[in-house]
Every structure is written in structure tokens, then in C-alpha cells.
Amino acid sequence: MTSNQPTVVDELDPPSLQARFHRLRSNKAFELFVIGIIVFSALVIGAKTYDIPPLISKIIVFADWFITLFFLVEITIRFIGEPRKRDFFRSAWNIFDTLIVVVSLVPIEDSEMALVGRLIRVFRVLRMVSIIPELRVLISSLIKAMPQLGYVALLMFIIFYIYGAIGSFFFASVNEVLWGDIAISMLTLFRVMTFEDWTDVMYETMEHYPLSWLFYVSFIFLTAFAFLNMIIGIVVNVIESENRARQIEEQGEQPARSDLEAQLKQLQESVNQLLERQR
Known part of the structure; x- marks a missing residue:
């Protein structure tokens, strides 16, 4: 005699997009990759201070845009992976990261505000502080002191x-x-x-x-x-x-x-x- 009711759960429901992104942003390998991109961004900023050939300069421009788009994707993953979206912007570090990424998207390289654009990209190196918990402790301790x-x-x-x-x-x-x-x-x-x-x-x-x-x-x-x-x-x-x-x-x-x-x-x-x- 057979029964139409299942007796064993064959498979679990697939995890939601929020759960996947939450696991991804908490992954140590992903954090190390983000840190590597931040270090690469710092090297790109330093390379712009030298007299370099035009070809290398074009490569650096493309690398800079790749870094900007990567940061946009990374901040989006962190936002979607937040269980409660309102809590995301309660963190000062998340607000800082979002402002840096959003301002970096403005194409002002060939405008009068090119200097401001370079300064904003320099501040992207500070994202290292928001990624590494130990650095966040040092900064928060300094602010409280x-x-x-x-x-x-x-x-x-x-x-x-x-x-x-x-x-x-x-x-x-x-x-x-x-x-x-x-x-x-x-x-x-x-x-x-x-x-x-x-x-x-x-x-x-x-x-x-x-x-x-x-x-x-x-x-x-x-x-x-x-x-x-x-x-x-x-x-x-x-x-x-x-x-x-x-x-x-x-x-x-x-x-x-x-x-x-x-x-x-x-x-x-x-x-x-x-x-x-x-x-």
C-alpha cells in the first residue's frame, strides 16, 4: 500500500540570493580578494604620479575603471547580503564605502574637477580599514579617545x-x-x-x-x-x-x-x- 504523502524530504529549498551573498561577503577568500583589489588600486594611484608611456597610461585608465566597477559590485553584494537592509546604512563604514564608490563613478577625469576625482580615488585606499576588523578597532579606539x-x-x-x-x-x-x-x-x-x-x-x-x-x-x-x-x-x-x-x-x-x-x-x-x- 502506497501513500501519496512524502515520508522523506528529498532536498532542501535552494538558498535565497540574500543568503548566498551573505555567505559570500563573510567568506575569507572573498575578503582577501577585496583586500588585494584595494592594494592594486593603491598601486594604480601611485603609478599615475610617474611619467609613463601613453600605452601604459591607457591601461591604467582601464584598470581604474575595472577597480571602480568591482567596488560597485562588491558594495552591492554586501548590501544585498545584509539580512536587514536598514542596518546596512547604520554603519558609518558602510556609508563611507558607498560614498567613495558612488563618487568614483562620476567621469571627471577630463573635466575641471579632475583633481577632485584623483583625490576621491586616493581615499579608496582607506577602504582597507573598513575591510580589516583590527584596523576598525584601532580607528574606533582613536575616535573614542x-x-x-x-x-x-x-x-x-x-x-x-x-x-x-x-x-x-x-x-x-x-x-x-x-x-x-x-x-x-x-x-x-x-x-x-x-x-x-x-x-x-x-x-x-x-x-x-x-x-x-x-x-x-x-x-x-x-x-x-x-x-x-x-x-x-x-x-x-x-x-x-x-x-x-x-x-x-x-x-x-x-x-x-x-x-x-x-x-x-x-x-x-x-x-x-x-x-x-x-x-
Whole structure:
């Protein structure tokens, strides 16, 4: 006795286009290929800065358009592969990538905005940050550290301003080029902070003011040693916090995945039991 009702599911429904693109954009090989195209794009941009033969120049133009079209296809795959399309544009990196790709499509090579077109293509190299998660962590950490860095930068500006005014009052007669006004004095102090031939500046003023070395040594201790190390410490602290939060998030996802696997296993057992009863 036969039954018209199927007892065994012969094949599963084919995955949707969204599911296929979601798997494709999450594929490591695809990500590495995209990174390779970004590196190739950077090389093409660098090649344009040299004097090259006309034939090579035409090849570079075609390569540039290929890269642009590839990025358009890649951003389309990522958009279609997004389970919820509204969430795609909630990511600042996705908005940045989309703007770069869309603006790159404008044919402005032979127009007055050719320079703008080249600049936009230079920014395509930044897409490396949106592709590699570790780089995204560094950039997000730097952005989150900006409020604290702003206070340190404000304090550094105050120190620069005070020392610049003192340097302009005392050393303008020694060297008008380096200490003529407070703006030039602050620029000279930046040179001192970065240790760019700062001893030449110091020895020049010491010929007229023997104790002026105290001015430079105290400034270097405050800026190069104290404030710059403070900036590094703030950035490192934020990066550690971001990495710790990322680890906690990944550890929190593991129990959820295990629960889902257990539910799927239980569902499979229930289906098997139903099939055995029908037999």
C-alpha cells in the first residue's frame, strides 16, 4: 500500500540570493580578494604620479575603471547580503564605502574637477580599514579617545602659548626669523619638541642668555616627555578597553550559538521520531 504523502524530504529549498551573498561577503577568500583589489588600486594611484608611456597610461585608465566597477559590485553584494537592509546604512563604514564608490563613478577625469576625482580615488585606499576588523578597532579606539586627547591638546596649547610668548619677548632680538612673534615662536617650539636641530636654536640663544637652556629643557620635559607619553597612554588604554569589550562580546556569542545548536539538534531528533512513526 502506497501513500501519496512524502515520508522523506528529498532536498532542501535552494538558498535565497540574500543568503548566498551573505555567505559570500563573510567568506575569507572573498575578503582577501577585496583586500588585494584595494592594494592594486593603491598601486594604480601611485603609478599615475610617474611619467609613463601613453600605452601604459591607457591601461591604467582601464584598470581604474575595472577597480571602480568591482567596488560597485562588491558594495552591492554586501548590501544585498545584509539580512536587514536598514542596518546596512547604520554603519558609518558602510556609508563611507558607498560614498567613495558612488563618487568614483562620476567621469571627471577630463573635466575641471579632475583633481577632485584623483583625490576621491586616493581615499579608496582607506577602504582597507573598513575591510580589516583590527584596523576598525584601532580607528574606533582613536575616535573614542578624542575627548580625552582634546583636553591634553588644550593643555599643550596653553604651554606652547606661554613658552611662545616668553621666547618672543626674550629671543626676538637674537633671531627675528625664529622668534619674531608668538605664532612663529610656537612653530619654533614645535621644532624643539620634535628634536629637529633644537640644539642649534638653543646654542644661538645661549650666546646672549647663558641660562636659556633652562627654557628649552623645561619645555621638552613638559611636552615631549610628559604630554606625548600621556597621549600614548590614553590611546593604549582605550584600545585595551575596546579589545576587552570585543572579547566579552565574542564570549557572550558562544553560549548563544551552543543553545541554537542544541535546539536544532532537538528539532532534528523530533523530525526523526516522526519519520519513524510514519514508517
